[in-house]
Amino acid sequence: MLSVEEARARIVGPLRPTPAEIVSLPEAWGRVLAGPMHARLTQPPADVSAMDGYALRAADGRAGARVAVVGHAPAGRPFPGQVGPGEAIRLFTGSVVPEGADCVLPQEDVDRDGDWITAREAARVGRHIRRAGQDFRQGAPLLPAGTRLGARAIGLIAAANHPWVAVHRQPRIAILATGDEIVLPGEPLAAGGIVSSNAHALAGLIRAGGGIPSVLPIAPDDPAAIASVADRLSAFDLLLTTGGASVGEHDLVQSSLATRGFALDFWRIAMRPGKPLLFGRLGDMPVLGLPGNPVSAFVCAFLFLLPALNRLNGLADDAMQPVEARLAAPVAANDRRADHLRASLATDATGALVATPFDRQDSSLLVLLADAGCLILRPPHAPALQAGAAVPVLRLDLGGL
Amino acid sequence: MLSVEEARARIVGPLRPTPAEIVSLPEAWGRVLAGPMHARLTQPPADVSAMDGYALRAADGRAGARVAVVGHAPAGRPFPGQVGPGEAIRLFTGSVVPEGADCVLPQEDVDRDGDWITAREAARVGRHIRRAGQDFRQGAPLLPAGTRLGARAIGLIAAANHPWVAVHRQPRIAILATGDEIVLPGEPLAAGGIVSSNAHALAGLIRAGGGIPSVLPIAPDDPAAIASVADRLSAFDLLLTTGGASVGEHDLVQSSLATRGFALDFWRIAMRPGKPLLFGRLGDMPVLGLPGNPVSAFVCAFLFLLPALNRLNGLADDAMQPVEARLAAPVAANDRRADHLRASLATDATGALVATPFDRQDSSLLVLLADAGCLILRPPHAPALQAGAAVPVLRLDLGGL
Numbered sequence: 141m142l143s144v145e146e147a148r149a150r151i152v153g154p155l156r157p158t159p160a161e162i163v164s165l166p167e168a169w170g171r172v173l174a175g176p177m178h179a180r181l182t183q184p185p186a187d188v189s190a191m192d193g194y195a196l197r198a199a200d201g202r203a204g205a206r207v208a209v210v211g212h213a214p215a216g217r218p219f220p221g222q223v224g225p226g227e228a229i230r231l232f233t234g235s236v237v238p239e240g241a242d243c244v245l246p247q248e249d250v251d252r253d254g255d256w257i258t259a260r261e262a263a264r265v266g267r268h269i270r271r272a273g274q275d276f277r278q279g280a281p282l283l284p285a286g287t288r289l290g291a292r293a294i295g296l297i298a299a300a301n302h303p304w305v306a307v308h309r310q311p312r313i314a315i316l317a318t319g320d321e322i323v324l325p326g327e328p329l330a331a332g333g334i335v336s337s338n339a340h341a342l343a344g345l346i347r348a349g350g351g352i353p354s355v356l357p358i359a360p361d362d363p364a365a366i367a368s369v370a371d372r373l374s375a376f377d378l379l380l381t382t383g384g385a386s387v388g389e390h391d392l393v394q395s396s397l398a399t400r401g402f403a404l405d406f407w408r409i410a411m412r413p414g415k416p417l418l419f420g421r422l423g424d425m426p427v428l429g430l431p432g433n434p435v436s437a438f439v440c441a442f443l444f445l446l447p448a449l450n451r452l453n454g455l456a457d458d459a460m461q462p463v464e465a466r467l468a469a470p471v472a473a474n475d476r477r478a479d480h481l482r483a484s485l486a487t488d489a490t491g492a493l494v495a496t497p498f499d500r501q502d503s504s505l506l507v508l509l510a511d512a513g514c515l516i517l518r519p520p521h522a523p524a525l526q527a528g529a530a531v532p533v534l535r536l537d538l539g540g541l
Numbered sequence: 542m543l544s545v546e547e548a549r550a551r552i553v554g555p556l557r558p559t560p561a562e563i564v565s566l567p568e569a570w571g572r573v574l575a576g577p578m579h580a581r582l583t584q585p586p587a588d589v590s591a592m593d594g595y596a597l598r599a600a601d602g603r604a605g606a607r608v609a610v611v612g613h614a615p616a617g618r619p620f621p622g623q624v625g626p627g628e629a630i631r632l633f634t635g636s637v638v639p640e641g642a643d644c645v646l647p648q649e650d651v652d653r654d655g656d657w658i659t660a661r662e663a664a665r666v667g668r669h670i671r672r673a674g675q676d677f678r679q680g681a682p683l684l685p686a687g688t689r690l691g692a693r694a695i696g697l698i699a700a701a702n703h704p705w706v707a708v709h710r711q712p713r714i715a716i717l718a719t720g721d722e723i724v725l726p727g728e729p730l731a732a733g734g735i736v737s738s739n740a741h742a743l744a745g746l747i748r749a750g751g752g753i754p755s756v757l758p759i760a761p762d763d764p765a766a767i768a769s770v771a772d773r774l775s776a777f778d779l780l781l782t783t784g785g786a787s788v789g790e791h792d793l794v795q796s797s798l799a800t801r802g803f804a805l806d807f808w809r810i811a812m813r814p815g816k817p818l819l820f821g822r823l824g825d826m827p828v829l830g831l832p833g834n835p836v837s838a839f840v841c842a843f844l845f846l847l848p849a850l851n852r853l854n855g856l857a858d859d860a861m862q863p864v865e866a867r868l869a870a871p872v873a874a875n876d877r878r879a880d881h882l883r884a885s886l887a888t889d890a891t892g893a894l895v896a897t898p899f900d901r902q903d904s905s906l907l908v909l910l911a912d913a914g915c916l917i918l919r920p921p922h923a924p925a926l927q928a929g930a931a932v933p934v935l936r937l938d939l940g941g942l
Contacts, residue, residue, distance in 0.1 A: 291941060296738070507697065
């Protein structure tokens with residue numbers, strides 16, 4: 141059986157980011173840059189005032205000195221002339237500092253009397269002036285390729301004067317649930333039937349990972365029906381199946397797709413929950429076969445599909461990132477399969493993360509999966525640990541999972 | 542001047558969650574439950590097998606004993622009869638355990654020879670059986686109102702057999718940028734003009750907070766143009782303005798909206814960046830007037846609009862949640878305004894968060910805002926702190942910001 145790390149490397153390693161597409165700035169939120177963004181202008185474009193106040197020569201701005209207000213320059217309407225000795229220009233935050241002036245006196249530091257001001261505080265050269273280009277200069281690199289764009293990055297791209305952005309096309313993932321016993325929620329349910337929860341849970345995970353899910357009609361346990369899916373995969377980047385990934389009599393995914401040229405890479409991983417995980421290729425199309433058990437399917441998708449989506453999306457930083465937490469309860473020694481204990485996650489008085497593994501770890505318990513704040517990572521043959529020990533955890537409580 | 546906390550209480554306190562709407566299960570991802578979800582069925586619906594194997598009477602399953610395989614029950618097709626003494630039924634993970642049987646022998650623990658199996662390991666009563674209802678029982682509460690639905694919650698709702706979900710309507714926020722000097726990205730830019738970055742950065746923040754933004758046309762510095770916005774606010778839950786929130790000659794939002802009955806609550810907060818923050822009401826409509834400076838506008842939206850969105854969305858847990866980090870560099874004593882230092886955020890070898898405040902904190906620096914992993918919270922009059930001290934931070938690196 142493969143290790144989790146080797147399986148992930150075999151799945152994610154060969155994937156290439158999707159090609160670029162052009163989207164409008166608002167559509168780019170949440171998407172991943174396909175190339176670096178550079179500044180199209182200099183910001184601020186000129187020396188500008190950091191305050192509402194008066195531009196003048198610092199030499200004229202001694203405390204108690206009177207200066208004549210000879211002009212007015214709102215932000216966006218620069219004063220066209222020169223500021224001479226003994227003169228000041230009324231301006232506002234963001235106003236261009238006019239030629240001749242070398243400082244700004246804030247309005248709260250002057251007394252105004254008609255067209256005259258008297259400084260209450262001495263002016264200093266350069267004071268309250270934001271220098272041209274102090275945020276960025278035309279041509280400067282602002283954001284590298286592979287950046288996922290949040291609200292602040294969108295603002296920066298706007299300020300750099302880009303209405304359009306090149307981002308990676310969102311990966312399109314086909315989801316095929318298999319099994320005679322499963323029906324969609326709300327459909328008539330026969331005795332012994334199971335409501336399909338995997339397809340829509342996985343669709344949510346794919347959306348959390350920046351992909352576009354398509355839920356295909358449920359395939360019955362019929363080799364021809366499963367095989368025919370191979371004919372409907374144009375426009376997808378990856379086929380995800382659930383159920384039928386093992387080698388039992390009803391585990392048909394592998395054998396059915398084999399009739400269409402499916403090339404198996406591996407089908408077992410030394411992990412819990414979720415040993416029977418199938419991976420291979422139909423032509424160029426990666427096929428990830430998840431177990432039918434909903435908890436196993438989710439954990440496998442979290443560990444293998446999410447990094448695959450990050451890679452397809454072109455994210456620069458696409459590695460799984462465990463963080464450290466303290467155990468609130470002891471855990472037993474582990475066997476040869478990497479374990480992923482469902483646990484609640486809290487923060488103690490010092491700000492440290494504290495993980496409490498659930499007493500029941502049976503892989504059929506969806507309520508506990510939904511309740512979990514993290515998975516505690518237990519490597520193969522990890523020793524028993526006492527409460528208080530540090531363990532690596534993968535957080536489930538962030539970002540749509 | 543108000544404190545940040547009092548301002549937030551005045552803004553968020555009177556808000557009520559939006560009414561419920563019904564969406565299909567896939568649409569419910571990322572949305573907030575308007576009522577509790579209960580189970581429509583029992584899961585598992587009956588005692589089911591946890592393994593591929595054989596159901597039998599444990600008394601017949603002594604190691605070395607031979608048992609006759611008299612039936613076959615795939616998941617979803619329960620065996621209709623009774624398991625008698627000396628008999629076994631072939632079944633699979635999820636198959637209903639037939640009447641008469643009280644345990645499951647995994648297939649790897651038996652030798653099969655035609656219609657006979659021989660146990661290699663002794664069977665035990667109840668072994669490898671998942672009991673009816675061990676995940677949830679019909680009628681049981683599964684998720685409370687106010688839950689934001691991630692992939693796992695969607696899976697749980699599906700498993701509980703709900704195709705439809707009642708969620709709070711997404712709050713609709715109107716964004717009005719004001720100022721003669723600003724133009725949209727890519728539009729012709731006059732000398733001294735500024736490209737509008739606030740509206741689209743705020744639109745991204747609103748989407749991160751589960752709202753639907755509408756960017757209104759930019760209003761010039763003209764009282765009639767600004768006032769006329771009051772006529773176009775049906776179907777919005779909140780009006781957000783940027784720029785013109787102070788009391789300078791060009792700060793027209795307050796005076797313009799006053800002609801349409803705007804009732805001011807407050808317009809200054811003891812904070813940095815972003816002192817001039819306007820809040821009041823146009824009839825029933827809350828109006829939040831952000832500063833024009835993009836860094837100030839973003840920080841104010843993060844501190845005040847995001848909690849407002851959480852409340853409008855009906856989130857059960859809508860408080861700001863600072864976490865603790867260690868300072869990587871000293872910080873100076875603070876004055877009377879609460880400060881929000883832009884800082885990078887990393888994790889040290891023990892898993893603790895480490896915040897490094899940027900050297901430059903000028904509120905015009907969008908590049909540094911986009912780069913920040915957190916805001917370090919510095920309360921009014923906070924003392925100077927050395928590197929290594931613990932500080933509260935608000936994370937910016939999670940969730941679309």
